[in-house]
């Protein structure tokens with residue numbers, strides 16, 4: 315199942331995060347400010363019925379020529395794009411989640427190691443690229459996120 319890892323990490327009797335179903339929703343993106351043990355920003359793109367997700371410790375750049383580390387995390391359910399709230403103490407990712415930006419995107423390019431999108435958000439606008447790095451290892455979780 316698509317969300318096995320997502321569900322395994324969470325106790326839905328305790329957290330108000332969505333349990334998730336597999337559905338449509340391509341074309342939306344969200345950036346969630348996540349006050350977990352370390353503040354980070356979760357960048358999520360709805361692709362093929364799931365939210366592809368990356369944790370971006372320093373946040374999504376607003377300007378070009380800035381490259382930010384984006385660590386791929388497990389696919390999230392589409393409705394997670396609307397989630398804001400407090401994940402309880404002791405739960406995975408405990409802390410406050412706030413929607414920092416959201417909007418629509420157009421998929422320009424998608425390869426196993428490279429994704430280019432055009433974002434139309436309230437804060438983020440224009441073309442962004444995600445480029446996987448970490449050598450020949452195709453499963454490498456580390457990507458660079460930059461505005462083109």
Ligand code: MN
Pocket residue numbers: 348350354355356369407
């Ligand atoms: Mn997070």
